[in-house]
Amino acid sequence: MFNSILYQVDGMVAQIILNKPDRLNALDKQTLLEINDAMNQAESNEDVRVIVISGSGRAFSSGFDLKAQMDARPSGEKIWREILDLDFDSTMRFWNSLKPTIAAVHGACMAGAFEIALACDITVASEDAIFGEPELKFGAGIVTMLLPWVTSPKRAKDIILTGQDRIDATTALNAGIISRVVAKDQHLTVALQIARGIALVDPVVVASTKKALNETYEIQGMQKALKNALDIDHAIESVGSPDKKAFMDIARERGMREAIAWRDARFAKAQV
Template sequence: MTYETILLERLEGGVARITLNRPARVNALNVRTLKELNLALDEIERDAGIHAVILTGAGGSFSSGFDLKEQAENGPTGPEEWREALRYDFDTVTRFWHFPKPTLAAVPGACLAGGLELALCCDITIASENAFFGEPELKFGAGIVVMVLPWIVGPKVAKDIILTGEDRITAQRAHEIGLITRIVPADELQEAALRIARRVAVVDPDLVRDTKRAINVALEAQGLSSGLAAALDIDIAAEGRRSPDKVQFMSIVRQEGLRAALAWRERRFAEAEPL
């Protein structure tokens, strides 16, 4: 099929590559993108010749997160609409975690908010030297849709990142705290991702599927699934409550545009002590 916001390629060696393809919006995840990600994964799951999946972004970045401009213009307005929208966001991102074939995120440039959650839900995450990461949601009154970060880096580091709205974690720091598994030069990112994916694709796909499941089960036995579900419920309640910060941020988006709203957000935090 034809996609509008992603690219789907079948590469040699049993590998498929999905590219988030909204570079003018830093590959923000709008409703169309989420639907197309699900459709692409449906295609890949049906294709017995594909044994591994690479997820990356066009235009020098991975993703800036869920599309705030679309949310401001045509977003949920009540608790039930918020529940439906956030549940769809959650299910799409976590599908990469549960997907029966191995998933690898190749991260160039910005990887923020929902984009970071998407990269973390892939089985392997590698990044270019110029990549940067963060969870800035609380800085504009939003919550975290997929609270997977504490399961990857631990609760103390996750609180430090999330509660301060940190959004400039370097690739080196990301590697040190376990956000990513490898750092490569920017011009070698796609080739490095392809080499890793092809290496995984050589292994018996049933064995890879079962082994991935075995690793995931170990975390689920510690409460991952119930923890993520509870965190989603908290986020739904928080969004339905409408933080004054979020109300003002979205008002600026509608009246003056996203760039002005981001500038307003950054001015507020520029007055605080630097980290």
Template sequence: MAEYQFIQVERDDAVAILTFNRPQVLNAFHNEAMQETLKAVAALNADDAVRVILVRGAGRAFSAGFDLKASAERKMEDVSDWERQMQLQFDFIMQFWHSPKPTIAVVHGFCLAGAFELMLACDVTVAAEGTRFGEPEVRFGTGIVAMLLPWITGPKQAKELLLTGDDKIDAADALRMGIVNHVVPADQALAKGLSIARQMARAAERSVRLTKRAVNASYEAMGFSTAMRTSLDIDVLLNAGTSPEKQEFARLRKEQGLKAAIAWRDARFRD
């Protein structure tokens, strides 16, 4: 099995367990981690011995989302730079939706922004009690890479969450909104995810694969791919442009560090 620097891939019989492994930064996704994941998932998709892919995070979080420190250091000169970057992020998320094999997310701690979207792209989600969910992008002038939430929950709930940038959704509310399938004690989350994965792995492989294809085809009939592509194009323009909030967040991040920038962002939304 291939060796990776920022992820781990293990096997539990026919279940592949992919672990994001940057715990020192809450498993934030930088380009190298995304590229490794794309390579690993492609290999798992091609491996007939793998029936199910389960994804999780090392340490105290599933993931805090895209790595803001890495993005600040990245040289982005024009729209084409943003197109390439956003396409990488989009493909990284959507590989779990498009995988021919069932994908299961087991989340804990933080599951925010790009990680939230990746979790939504998986077929099933098991959440540990205490997990914090949300999409804070509008609070500092950026946007949604993969606009999956309106397809998973209702439009009113999606709009409230996305337009406020709320990133303090708890696991119980995520369950109520249909964002996750199960909420279990933290020490039982992986076991629950593996239990579901093993049931899928024991089912008839061809039936599982074609049934997932059929479910996804129903979304395609409703214009899913067109909507996702349009949303990504809008997000490229949003990120390539600027706003007072985005400028101030970037200034604070550069002069005082990411922690100070996030504190400024959050302080603006306290009642």
């Protein structure tokens, strides 16, 4: 049924495993649709009480699939609205689910994948995990502006405006971006242990308590702010910035690795 993810249920815990290791589990349209299908299954299954998401291979995920975007060349307001709405809605499934969600992260966790990890109720990171929001460095916007809601405004602005993509697990923990740091390769083991513990609690109590916790943010207008930020990102992407055009042109001509090297060299020069 699934091609880009694995879905399995063990007792009261459902696992969603991003499963395109050759692409560092990049999040293309098919993967996002499958994530939504898996969430539908987990949420409709009364036996499932907790949902855990992880990645196979060397990383959790490199984020939204720029190569797929490069090949498809999306343009126009309608197309970009469809793309960004799917990105946003898929991320917020983890925040809005009545069932607790846990991200088990190792290796790269970038951009859209970082936002999924932020949307989960608990994030367990291996000590080798690396986080980041590099979008502005190649002329893109932020789809799901969750970062300022989970860390300080100063920290969020520093990360986003400078396009940081080398945030180690300890720094992320100190910033409140993740919940726990564990030994290398123990992220999923610990996440499942946490999930099984939560699953023992009355699910009505858990769902009600999660609702109460989320309501703290709703009172502050989080959902409205996120939708406004999504509209701003739509305005950025549907027009297309010169920086992103240059990045994508290099990626098409010389490959994504060369485009990333060009991007990094450009910013390294400015910091000499």
